[in-house]
Amino acid sequence: MASADKPINTDVPEKDVFTLHFLQSLSNLRRQNTFNSPEKTNDRVKKIKKAAYVSMARAAGGTNRLWSRALLRRAAKENSKVVRFPRRKKRVTCLRRRRSNRRDPVEEEEAERLRNLVPGGGGMETSKLMEETAHYIKCLSMQVKVMQCLVDGLAPK
Amino acid sequence: MDYISPQTYNSTLSFSLSLALNPIRKDKSSKFLNLLSMDLTGLKWLQQHQQMVSPEFLQILGSDGREELRRVESYLGNNLDELQNFRPGYDTIDGCISRTSSFQMEPVKSNEENRVVALQNKRKPEGKRETREKKKKIKAEDETESSMKGNSDMSNTETSSDVLKQDYIHVRARRGEATDRHSLAERARREKISKKMKCLQDIVPGCNKVTGKAGMLDEIINYVQSLQQQVEFLSMKLSFLNPQLEFHIHELSSMMADQRSFPLHQQGSLDYSVINSNQTTSLNALKMETSLSWDVHSQCLYNNLRTDSVFSFFSLK
Numbered sequence: 001m002a003s004a005d006k007p008i009n010t011d012v013p014e015k016d017v018f019t020l021h022f023l024q025s026l027s028n029l030r031r032q033n034t035f036n037s038p039e040k041t042n043d044r045v046k047k048i049k050k051a052a053y054v055s056m057a058r059a060a061g062g063t064n065r066l067w068s069r070a071l072l073r074r075a076a077k078e079n080s081k082v083v084r085f086p087r088r089k090k091r092v093t094c095l096r097r098r099r100s101n102r103r104d105p106v107e108e109e110e111a112e113r114l115r116n117l118v119p120g121g122g123g124m125e126t127s128k129l130m131e132e133t134a135h136y137i138k139c140l141s142m143q144v145k146v147m148q149c150l151v152d153g154l155a156p157k
Numbered sequence: 158m159d160y161i162s163p164q165t166y167n168s169t170l171s172f173s174l175s176l177a178l179n180p181i182r183k184d185k186s187s188k189f190l191n192l193l194s195m196d197l198t199g200l201k202w203l204q205q206h207q208q209m210v211s212p213e214f215l216q217i218l219g220s221d222g223r224e225e226l227r228r229v230e231s232y233l234g235n236n237l238d239e240l241q242n243f244r245p246g247y248d249t250i251d252g253c254i255s256r257t258s259s260f261q262m263e264p265v266k267s268n269e270e271n272r273v274v275a276l277q278n279k280r281k282p283e284g285k286r287e288t289r290e291k292k293k294k295i296k297a298e299d300e301t302e303s304s305m306k307g308n309s310d311m312s313n314t315e316t317s318s319d320v321l322k323q324d325y326i327h328v329r330a331r332r333g334e335a336t337d338r339h340s341l342a343e344r345a346r347r348e349k350i351s352k353k354m355k356c357l358q359d360i361v362p363g364c365n366k367v368t369g370k371a372g373m374l375d376e377i378i379n380y381v382q383s384l385q386q387q388v389e390f391l392s393m394k395l396s397f398l399n400p401q402l403e404f405h406i407h408e409l410s411s412m413m414a415d416q417r418s419f420p421l422h423q424q425g426s427l428d429y430s431v432i433n434s435n436q437t438t439s440l441n442a443l444k445m446e447t448s449l450s451w452d453v454h455s456q457c458l459y460n461n462l463r464t465d466s467v468f469s470f471f472s473l474k
Binding site: 044045048049052053107110111113114117118126127130131133134136137138140141143144147148150151154155 | 346349350353354356357360361370371374375377378380381382384385387388389391392393394395396398
């Protein structure tokens with residue numbers, strides 16, 4: 001057991017970082033030239049959504065956070081791209097620890113649902129999950145604000 | 158500073174000394190001796206764990222303690238004979254006795270205090286010890302209060318002495334809870350989790366009304382789900398609004414103008430007046446969210462966007 005009174009760090013970068021990343025990803029999308037068929041709106045929507053998440057993950061700290069790392073990995077798998085992550089000091093997967101700890105049953109149901117929502121939640125302990133959720137919520141709300149402003153900016157005048 | 162109130166100190170001391178100094182019953186004093194002999198094992202533990210300290214410990218007790226003891230005995234007005242008999246064979250026990258008497262003196266290491274208090278606890282047969290503390294620094298007031306009520310048997314003192322470790326999470330064992338290692342770890346873990354849930358509670362709006370872990374977790378899950386749905390909805394809106402995904406500089410500047418406060422008109426060659434008139438309502442709404450750094454950053458961003466490299470990035474049609 002480590003001495004544990006470190007303040008939990010859930011700092012999130014400013015809006016403009018998110019904006020920049022999002023706009024970059026959107027312009028990349030546009031460059032790929034897959035938007036000539038306006039019928040398939042679903043695909044487009046999905047692509048935009050994915051671009052939003054990926055840009056959020058990159059803006060929020062890249063591979064420094066567990067959830068962003070898991071998000072990027074998931075996205076890269078879909079594109080069948082090879083993504084390289086810099087080596088971290090600690091191992092990310094700690095599934096063994098998860099089973100050895102005794103769990104409170106009521107709490108664990110909820111934690112399961114949370115794990116399904118937060119990317120990368122499957123491999124985390126409950127306390128780590130809470131930290132990641134906090135950071136994830138902050139980043140998500142920032143991303144929502146950015147997208148809202150963009151939509152407002154693009155609204156017909 | 159750690160010290161005990163004079164009344165409790167006197168009462169415990171008087172009780173303990175009366176046990177020892179009762180001239181009529183020798184068996185009682187032998188019982189006392191037995192108790193003290195049990196303490197020896199605890200002292201041996203102490204010696205094992207803190208080899209540096211124990212010689213000093215004994216020295217301190219040896220030199221000061223006897224004087225203190227004499228002082229107390231004169232105060233109580235008892236015969237010293239019985240006590241003198243005990244002395245030669247039991248240097249360490251002498252140390253223990255004197256430790257109790259000089260308890261008020263200097264703040265010594267907490268382990269020693271724990272031992273002393275454990276000794277005091279032994280002499281009190283009534284009741285049960287209410288709280289057992291496993292913290293490194295023990296408040297003497299709490300200890301003596303509990304010792305007044307309490308009696309701790311051998312196992313208690315052993316476990317409480319066992320847990321004094323360096324650089325560990327300090328966990329308070331409450332009444333009626335087990336004090337073995339696993340439940341301690343479990344409790345520490347639960348406290349960590351609840352601390353983090355409090356952090357989450359600050360972030361998620363509307364969590365204050367619901368209490369309890371389950372309700373709060375429900376709220377958090379709902380919030381995350383709603384945020385994700387918002388992202389999806391906004392992306393749908395974006396795709397409909399701008400099918401070709403062109404991003405003119407106009408769009409960009411208008412979006413950034415939403416966030417800006419007013420004094421940024423010098424930026425430009427763009428037609429701000431048209432844009433601003435349409436965006437005033439949103440601007441007012443968003444003004445509350447403006448942060449100072451956003452202005453600075455957006456200026457840099459806009460300057461970056463005006464350079465040639467980025468211009469090609471967002472090509473105009």
